[in-house]
């Protein structure tokens with residue numbers, strides 16, 4: 072059995088151009104865009120986390136962004152999804168805990184309300200996944216398995232996962248706990264480096 076292992080210290084920030092959008096590391100200048108995202112009830116409910124939700128509303132953007140500025144050096148690949156033409160912040164894709172379990176990481180994502188409806192989360196997740204599966208000698212993270220979870224009631228996230236090639240592996244009972252204490256069964260999805268690479272088209276266009 073062969074393995075490719077890199078320590079978290081070797082994770083280097085990268086930019087991934089992908090046509091109409093770009094994945095790049097977050098910068099302090101993203102705070103106004105993050106502030107808009109942090110007013111969306113679904114982003115707050117499913118992705119913000121109790122530490123951010125516990126802050127006053129006007130401090131949530133900084134509270135969410137600060138760990139993202141340091142994330143790469145902590146072993147998390149944290150991408151801002153931005154518009155190629157305008158540079159506007161459209162969303163976030165994170166692959167956290169890279170190699171904490173050897174050759175694995177855990178994905179999460181959000182898209183700002185104004186940018187929804189373009190299959191952007193699936194396309195951005197796919198772009199980040201392709202990079203993550205690229206061997207380290209080729210500039211990627213050399214991973215083999217990426218997983219994600221979403222509450223069953225979050226149907227849009229389930230669609231994003233399957234479109235991005237993350238197969239449904241099962242249901243984790245009472246896995247996700249909202250800050251209110253409400254528990255949700257969650258789907259576990261995963262994509263392997265050896266899985267078929269999806270071809271994802273934005274609505275109204277054809278996959279390349």
Ligand SMILES: CC(C)(COP(=O)(O)OP(=O)(O)OC[C@H]1O[C@@H](n2cnc3c(N)ncnc32)[C@H](O)[C@@H]1OP(=O)(O)O)[C@@H](O)C(=O)NCCC(=O)NCCS
Pocket residue numbers: 113114117118180181182183186187188189190191192193220221222225226227228230231234
């Ligand atoms: C989930 C999310 C990232 C999707 O954003 P997006 O990429 O703009 O998604 P789209 O609007 O293009 O929709 C993608 C697919 O999901 C479907 N979908 C979206 N919302 C849905 C809903 N509430 N119920 C059922 N299907 C839904 C769309 O019809 C589309 O299907 P298609 O690919 O077959 O056409 C975005 O809604 C979001 O940021 N939500 C809040 C944060 C979140 O839930 N993150 C995931 C945590 S696990």
